[in-house]
Amino acid sequence: MMSYRMRLVGICNGLARFSELQLVRHNHYLSSVPLKKRGVDGLLPKDYLNNKAVVVYFSAGWCGSCKLLTPKIKKFYEAVKSDGTLEVVWVSQDKEESHQLEYYEKNLPEWCFVPFADPNMKKLAEKYKAAVIPVLKLVNEKGDVVNDRVRADIESAIKANPMETYKKWKELVGLRKRQLICIKWVAVGQCSAGPQHVPRDVGRREILGDLAGHVKWLRPNEFSLKHLK
Template sequence: MALRLLANRRLLSTCATRCYAAGADFLKDVPLKNRDGNVNAADLKDKAVILYFSAGWCPHCRLFTPKLKKWYESAAKKEGVEIVWISRDREAEHQVEYYEKALPNVPYIPFGDKHIKEFLEKYAVKTIPQARLVNSKGEVVEAEARNKIQVRDVSLFFLFGLYFNVVRT
């Protein structure tokens, strides 16, 4: 019994330091689209957000994106996670083609939007593919989200620990 209480205490302590507010307040002025049309950042208010940086011309992205799609469709979507795709494609046509062919129906920033460059700088994206779990202010909670998704094909709790005990604000 004492061990169980100690374990629960550690769990609560860990949760207190690792839980975060869900949402995408930092995306409120960013144009977002998906296959159904425009997406409002307010639609993401109760979701954990992962920013995914990739491109159709990138061989590593073409290898990782199917794993991300499978993970999203089998676990992430059900557990309140949304991926926002930020493309590094060099032409609008290539962005749309890769999105339609490879990605799940997640929000993305349209080609040429100024926020793409801002996010690349803010999140220090030097190579792709990259994925960052962020909080409602856009602060990085987990910089190595891509590696965790790639290595394991399990539920979010096991991938990110208690990050997904989302505190709704």
């Protein structure tokens, strides 16, 4: 008869495969837009924005309001970037490539940006109604705007709790932690448990490893399918 442990591992392997399928099901709407980023040679891979919360930011170096807003966005970004799922896509409205690159290097973090003169700059400005800048839009994987009050959210959040605001953003874009890489029943003396090494004294636990390699420890009676949602 198959042991409980063998059955559990089999179930977990199946769930892990299901989770992986969910993760690669769709490319982000912006995957067709060429993107660059400081520190990366060439263009970013097309799947770079998959499973990310994406803010599209229209601004320019000549825009006074943008110069006032950008530091606030940077502050919010720095406060939540440890989550690893927020990406800002900068769409410059500068008139010259040299102006775009100068503003990016001097004023912006390692955000993605659309190369100068790429036709997608105009298309995105039209799609997201960026005739007057600055403009910030939180978009889902289909490119739909799910929050056009990003500026107000940021200005409030940097005075309070940026991470709480960001959690709401992740819900709006339908971002799931989709944690499940592997769940195992760990007995005393066993050290291998999915993405990270487990100390020998952990006793029996069920663990849930997310895609970033972090581990959440769960007592047996705490685990349920709700953790997979």
